[in-house]
Structures are given as C-alpha cells and as structure tokens.
Amino acid sequence: MKRADHHLVQQVLDGEISREGFDGFQRRLRQDPELIKLYGSYASLNHSLNEELEDGQTDPLTAGGRQAMLRAWRIPLIIAAALAIAFIAWSLPQWFYGSKNSGDVAIASFSIDAAWRIDGPSKILGGTTALSTDSTLHLQAGRASISLKPSDSLVVEGPVSLRFPSEESIEILNGKCLVQQSGRNHSLVVSSPQFAKITSGKRFGVFVDPEQKSDEVHIIDGNLQVQPRKERSPTQLVKGDAVRSVDGAATTRLPQQTRTFANRLDRFNSLPLMPFRKSDWRASYGNPSITETRIEGANFATIRKFQSPLPLKENSVLLVTLQCAEPATGKFHSDGWAGMSLFSQGTEMVFLGDPYGPGPSWGLDVKNAEPPSPRATNTIGSATMTIRYDSGTGSISLHEGGLPLKPAIYSGKIAPGTRFDELRLGASAGAALSVTSLQVRSSGE
Numbered sequence: 001m002k003r004a005d006h007h008l009v010q011q012v013l014d015g016e017i018s019r020e021g022f023d024g025f026q027r028r029l030r031q032d033p034e035l036i037k038l039y040g041s042y043a044s045l046n047h048s049l050n051e052e053l054e055d056g057q058t059d060p061l062t063a064g065g066r067q068a069m070l071r072a073w074r075i076p077l078i079i080a081a082a083l084a085i086a087f088i089a090w091s092l093p094q095w096f097y098g099s100k101n102s103g104d105v106a107i108a109s110f111s112i113d114a115a116w117r118i119d120g121p122s123k124i125l126g127g128t129t130a131l132s133t134d135s136t137l138h139l140q141a142g143r144a145s146i147s148l149k150p151s152d153s154l155v156v157e158g159p160v161s162l163r164f165p166s167e168e169s170i171e172i173l174n175g176k177c178l179v180q181q182s183g184r185n186h187s188l189v190v191s192s193p194q195f196a197k198i199t200s201g202k203r204f205g206v207f208v209d210p211e212q213k214s215d216e217v218h219i220i221d222g223n224l225q226v227q228p229r230k231e232r233s234p235t236q237l238v239k240g241d242a243v244r245s246v247d248g249a250a251t252t253r254l255p256q257q258t259r260t261f262a263n264r265l266d267r268f269n270s271l272p273l274m275p276f277r278k279s280d281w282r283a284s285y286g287n288p289s290i291t292e293t294r295i296e297g298a299n300f301a302t303i304r305k306f307q308s309p310l311p312l313k314e315n316s317v318l319l320v321t322l323q324c325a326e327p328a329t330g331k332f333h334s335d336g337w338a339g340m341s342l343f344s345q346g347t348e349m350v351f352l353g354d355p356y357g358p359g360p361s362w363g364l365d366v367k368n369a370e371p372p373s374p375r376a377t378n379t380i381g382s383a384t385m386t387i388r389y390d391s392g393t394g395s396i397s398l399h400e401g402g403l404p405l406k407p408a409i410y411s412g413k414i415a416p417g418t419r420f421d422e423l424r425l426g427a428s429a430g431a432a433l434s435v436t437s438l439q440v441r442s443s444g445e
Helices: 003-014 019-031 033-053 066-072 074-096
Strands: 104-110 115-119 122-125 128-132 135-141 143-149 152-166 169-181 189-191 195-200 203-209 214-221 224-228 235-237 242-246 268-271 282-285 289-291 294-310 317-324 338-344 347-354 363-366 384-390 395-400 410-413 420-443
Touching: 104 152, 128 135, 135 143, 195 203, 195 214, 214 224, 224 242, 317 338, 317 347, 347 384, 347 420, 363 410
Parallel strands: 169 189
Antiparallel strands: 104 128, 104 143, 115 135, 122 128, 135 152, 143 152, 152 169, 169 203, 189 195, 195 224, 203 214, 214 242, 224 235, 268 420, 282 294, 289 294, 294 420, 317 384, 317 420, 338 347, 338 420, 347 363, 384 395, 395 410
16 A cells, blocks of 8 residues: 555544545545555554553453463454454445445444443444434443544443434433544534533543433543533633533533543453362362362352452452352252352352242342342243442442343442452252352453
C-alpha cells in the first residue's frame, strides 16, 4: 500500500477527513480489498492497544512469576484483535454503505459477568450485538462497550439503561456512562432526564440517578456544553469541571470530580481449581471421593483455601459457577443441606445448594443479607448455578446456568468490601453432594 493510503486511513479513524474525502474513501473501499484490509489492521491495533496497554496489566490470582504473565498477556491481545476485525466486518457495510437504511446504529460487546436485556430490534453477531434505531439496552450487571460509529464509543456499568435514537444520539435513562470521542467532528448528542443536550467534548462521564432526579456530568478531557431541560442557554464546561442538575434546573458546579467511570470491559482471572486434586482440599469431616473430574460424598465437608482473598481487589467482581450431578448414592435434596459455602475469616457468608428444610429445590442463603434469605429457586436436581458478587457495592446475585449470565433469580446485599478466603463443599447427615465442575473468576482492575 502507498504511504498516502496509511495517512488516509488514519484521517478516517481520527474523524479528520472532509465530507468529499470521506465519499471518495467509500468509493475506494467498494473496489479495493487491500484498503479494507489496511483499515481493519489499523482499527484492530488501535482497539488492542487501548484495551491491553492503556491501564496496565492485572495481577494474576496465583504466584506464577512475571515471565508467565508476559506470555499470558498475548492471549487477550489476540482475542481483542479478533473482535476488532469482526467489528470492522460488520461496520464497513453498515456505516460506509448506508447505515440509515440498515437501521443498526450501534454495536455492543459485554463483559463475561454481564446480564442484560434489549427492548426493540437487535441482532447477534458472533460475540457482539447490533442495536437498532430506538432500541433500549438494560444492563443489569457487568459492563458493556458500545460503538456508535468509528469515532464515538461508550463504556457503561450496570445497572444502567440507554436508548439509541440514532447513531449520533443517545439517551441515558439511568446509571453511569463514559462517553469517548476521537477526532474533531464531535457530532454526538447525549441527553438524560435532567439534561436536554450534552454536546461536543472528548471524554466525559454521565451519572443519572432517577430516584433523586439528579444528573451529573464530569468532564475528563476536552470542552463541552450542557443544557438542563429548564434552561434556555447552555453552560460551557472545560476539563476537570463537574456539574449537577436537579429537576432539570440550572447546573450546580461540584467542587471536584467525585465519581469514577469504567473505561473498558472488566478482565477476569480464573483460579485453577480443576482438575480437582485431593492435596488441595482439607477434609473437615467425612471421607469424600475426590477425582480429577468429581468431588462426591455424603455427610462430609472439605475445604479449599484461596492463596489470596477474593475478589482480588477493592471494587472488583467475583464469579463462582457450581455444576452438580445426581449423587451415585444418597440424595441431594433432603431435610438437611448440601452445597457450597464461601467463608471470610472463618465465618460462613454465602451458601449455594439445597438448604435446610423439606423443599426439594436449590436456594441461596446469604448471611445477614438484605432482603433476608434463603431464596429458593424453581430448579430441582442436578444443575449449574452462578453467583456474582460485586465487592464495591456488596451486591450479590444468583443466576441459573453458567456464562454469559442469565437474568438474576435472586439479588441481595452483604457488607461492601467483604472478601472470601475459603470455599467449602459438603453435605449434612442424610444428604449427598456430587460436584462435577467448579469455576472461580475474579476481576482484577
């Protein structure tokens, strides 16, 4: 490729190309596969560097040395590049060949702990989801990275709801959203219940609290204008400013930026619990059978201590997926209990399985939870269940199945900042448990 083509692609990605130049770029894309390939390589490189290098590396769950970590970092980089190329394959025909006719205005990818629903038309595109005009995304948990066009992107944290009137406008209904714009053509218009328009800007966060009828805007980089719904003229803001509007009235300047906004999808580290090894577990009582693929027994308790308390850091997320089968002898459902418990400094905090009582169903027993538990599910017999715990908020939820998460069937809260240092598998007298898979993941930002 000519050097001029490299400059041309960079201009497009930066949003610094004229309307006439962009039209010519579209025509060339229709006729030149090499230019498409060049555009894809630039976009994937940009995506990968932003995701993997901007904020540094996460800590491993186990002590494996720096060399192992340096070898491992290449894997998410390759994955990020593959996702970026898939994004280009979707976006070129949509944005360059007529997005107005297609009806697709945004493409979203989700963190592995995300649970969401979409009101309105959408399409599954491999590991991503395309959102259509006037669709509304409700993200109950986790994070989502959303691209409206090559120069505009969002990172949102659940719980959050957003509506997409067009590729150049979004409406934040509740929750936290980071808006990032590159290049010079900042045409995206953001609105919220209290702000009619938030325009221009390079990087800013929006926090919407419907209960308090209070919205905040925090300018991280660049300049922008905000116009509350009851004001006729906008307010000019610069980098470092933070303002609040209550009931759509005039903005109040905040003394400082007090909120943080996620700038990427959460990355998760897996604790290597499988294959099961008997030496990793300490029997409290009973004599369970432990093979590489199964832990099974009746009237037993066996404990696995974590090398480091989990989740890894403050304001991080823990995912625990438990898969059970019918025991060869004994019963999972009984008047006793059978399942998994998470402990913090010797105190049982969370139990998942069949709790005490005659009801033949799964339940989640969260000690001192709000609202009170246990909460029984409709699931009977062998099953796969996932717990999601957010240490920043104390929110804990139960989801049937593995990943990606289905909508929560129970949600409660424990003390924020709680960290777990031991995991117990077991069953009381008269009950049995057979565990065929146990997966523990922690985000590590």
